[in-house]
Amino acid sequence: MTQSPWQPITPAKPARSPKEPLTRDRIVDAAMRLLVEQGYDAVSMRKVAQALGTGPASLYAHVANKKELDQLLVDRAAQDMKLPENPDPDRWQEQLKDAMREMLRVMRANPGVARAAIGQVPLGERAMLSTERILAILKAGNLPDQAAAWAVDLIPLYVTAVSFEETVQGAAGWSKEDVERFVAGLRSYFESLPPDRFPLTIALAGAMTAGSAGDERFEFGLTVLTAGLASLATPT
Amino acid sequence: MTQSPWQPITPAKPARSPKEPLTRDRIVDAAMRLLVEQGYDAVSMRKVAQALGTGPASLYAHVANKKELDQLLVDRAAQDMKLPENPDPDRWQEQLKDAMREMLRVMRANPGVARAAIGQVPLGERAMLSTERILAILKAGNLPDQAAAWAVDLIPLYVTAVSFEETVQGAAGWSKEDVERFVAGLRSYFESLPPDRFPLTIALAGAMTAGSAGDERFEFGLTVLTAGLASLATPT
DNA sequence: CAGATGTTTCGAACGGTGTTCGTTGACGAA
DNA sequence: TTCGTCAACGAACACCGTTCGAAACATCTG
Numbered sequence: 001m002t003q004s005p006w007q008p009i010t011p012a013k014p015a016r017s018p019k020e021p022l023t024r025d026r027i028v029d030a031a032m033r034l035l036v037e038q039g040y041d042a043v044s045m046r047k048v049a050q051a052l053g054t055g056p057a058s059l060y061a062h063v064a065n066k067k068e069l070d071q072l073l074v075d076r077a078a079q080d081m082k083l084p085e086n087p088d089p090d091r092w093q094e095q096l097k098d099a100m101r102e103m104l105r106v107m108r109a110n111p112g113v114a115r116a117a118i119g120q121v122p123l124g125e126r127a128m129l130s131t132e133r134i135l136a137i138l139k140a141g142n143l144p145d146q147a148a149a150w151a152v153d154l155i156p157l158y159v160t161a162v163s164f165e166e167t168v169q170g171a172a173g174w175s176k177e178d179v180e181r182f183v184a185g186l187r188s189y190f191e192s193l194p195p196d197r198f199p200l201t202i203a204l205a206g207a208m209t210a211g212s213a214g215d216e217r218f219e220f221g222l223t224v225l226t227a228g229l230a231s232l233a234t235p236t
Numbered sequence: 237m238t239q240s241p242w243q244p245i246t247p248a249k250p251a252r253s254p255k256e257p258l259t260r261d262r263i264v265d266a267a268m269r270l271l272v273e274q275g276y277d278a279v280s281m282r283k284v285a286q287a288l289g290t291g292p293a294s295l296y297a298h299v300a301n302k303k304e305l306d307q308l309l310v311d312r313a314a315q316d317m318k319l320p321e322n323p324d325p326d327r328w329q330e331q332l333k334d335a336m337r338e339m340l341r342v343m344r345a346n347p348g349v350a351r352a353a354i355g356q357v358p359l360g361e362r363a364m365l366s367t368e369r370i371l372a373i374l375k376a377g378n379l380p381d382q383a384a385a386w387a388v389d390l391i392p393l394y395v396t397a398v399s400f401e402e403t404v405q406g407a408a409g410w411s412k413e414d415v416e417r418f419v420a421g422l423r424s425y426f427e428s429l430p431p432d433r434f435p436l437t438i439a440l441a442g443a444m445t446a447g448s449a450g451d452e453r454f455e456f457g458l459t460v461l462t463a464g465l466a467s468l469a470t471p472t
Numbered sequence: 473c474a475g476a477t478g479t480t481t482c483g484a485a486c487g488g489t490g491t492t493c494g495t496t497g498a499c500g501a502a
Numbered sequence: 503t504t505c506g507t508c509a510a511c512g513a514a515c516a517c518c519g520t521t522c523g524a525a526a527c528a529t530c531t532g
Contacts, residue, residue, distance in 0.1 A: 128434065490517085
């Protein structure tokens, strides 16, 4: 009774990790790799920790929570965006469109970033630098201060939303044919609606499902936004 | 040994539920109530089932999965949107703005719907009817078919994104003062950035954080979008 | 009326999630 | 050398969506 038969005693001592110490940067690196290679859903505290050869609890010494990690990922991606430093007042509309194309390009290159970015203002320093650059373009276009300030919120909202939609489809691992099949199904669904109540939807079924593959849809949004903003510019 | 002391005997027989049978509608009802009262995160298969006095597995006989339930919630909300049936060509821009205001109103009345709607085309019949109505307004404005077709995608995208942003804040149970405090913090963060690299952000810090409380920000988006769309209308 | 067949219900479980607790160990200051 | 501090981390908590399989019920067949 004084001693039980198998007493585990100390479990051999885990030898402490011989690896280099954890840092915020190493965590973001690992998370970014997971994000790009396997999409947003693969970025869990557990999987990131596992990729670093440790447990999830270890991450919380360097990152407040999952949301903060998401923000860090967004900021890391913003770093890759190349935006003009000295905008040209004569070409501001085209420059604005280019900037939005660049934002979409980066989000596509890092699938899942849109998912992490949606619904929260990116406040990291690198993201703020993008904001500054966009503001410069808008000021070059002679937009009133208030309009420029709100537009700089509206613009990423659009790009992020578009990229997010693509991400949702991409997350399911859809191939080009899958997308085509989905669009075709969508179109025939539109056309199958009751004609008395959905005349326009049926008539425009083709147009509504057009441009889903390429960038025409996105370009349309660019056109609408820049035209709308241009209409607010104070005449010089 | 032959009999243990407390033998539970038969567990009283669960008497089979004396309640009315489960239906898709009852499930959506319960989910909607949870959504409105406690936000999107409260809408889990488990909680919906619990609200109906059953287990989560029971729901799967009527609803394919969580995503389908989300779609059903969006469609249920779309039902509440009152949009004009016979748009007036002379007032189409104002009618379009009103329609978007109505969409936002409904999304606000059902907090969490935006979260359920984001990133997926709403295909339910009631949602499609809203699409039809918006199309009618756009056609009244003499937009080319392709423009109208893409715009009818762009418009809910904007409204949903705005509502979603509000939802994220609201989900944390923020009061009016909380929002004010957050905005004030944001503003002083902008102003504290290095002046050499962020001159515009600092100069416009006030403007960028303005209009977060009311609807001015949303109205700005309406103005930009309608103006941009109007610029695409074919002259009559 | 009895039996077979199909559908609905639902407890239990699987494998995942974000996060917290409390112990362990390493390292710098005294 | 001792002490105090703090990163590391195993284990656990409370959830999540979904599936399985066995009952309970409804309905049609003989």
